Amino acid sequence: MCGVSFVPATEKDVMAIIELRRIVWGTTYRGIYPDSMIDDFDYEWHKEKEIKRITALDYSVYLIRTGDLDIGYLTIRKREVVLLMSLYVIKEYQHQGIGRKAFEFVMQFCRDSEKDSFICTCLPENHNARMFYEKMGGKIIGEDLENEESWMNSVTYQFDF
16 A cells, blocks of 8 residues: 555544554454453543653654545654554555555664664464564564463564664
8 A cells, every 4th residue: 555654643633543542452452352441442541541652752653644544553662672562553454565664664763763673562362463573574582471361461572674
């Protein structure tokens, strides 16, 4: 897909980001997250969390757009290690090269920050994301699989370039 842009999010975009998250959770995370987390989606909690991210200096949040349509978003946290915290694309736009373009964007973000790698975490049961991360060259550098709730478990990937 061509015509995809990564637009820095502002506080006015918070509700759009939250709605994208709710949509993606409903299609991608059903069966991974507890149904109650999806069905009883807490807009106010997510709003507070997202405002903090958008206004924090060590976070960068970008809407993924095609034309005027928001089709996803990504969140990067830059500290000693760059962390791709979220890469959400609504289902009807997946498998069209948008994830690859997002990774190119994150790699350029890292280069601009004088970093030569980044990491991201993934739920072990999110097989589509894991296949994508491995296809993009991610190497597993850690696993946290002993949490009380399985949706809290994670696999950490590192991407070097």
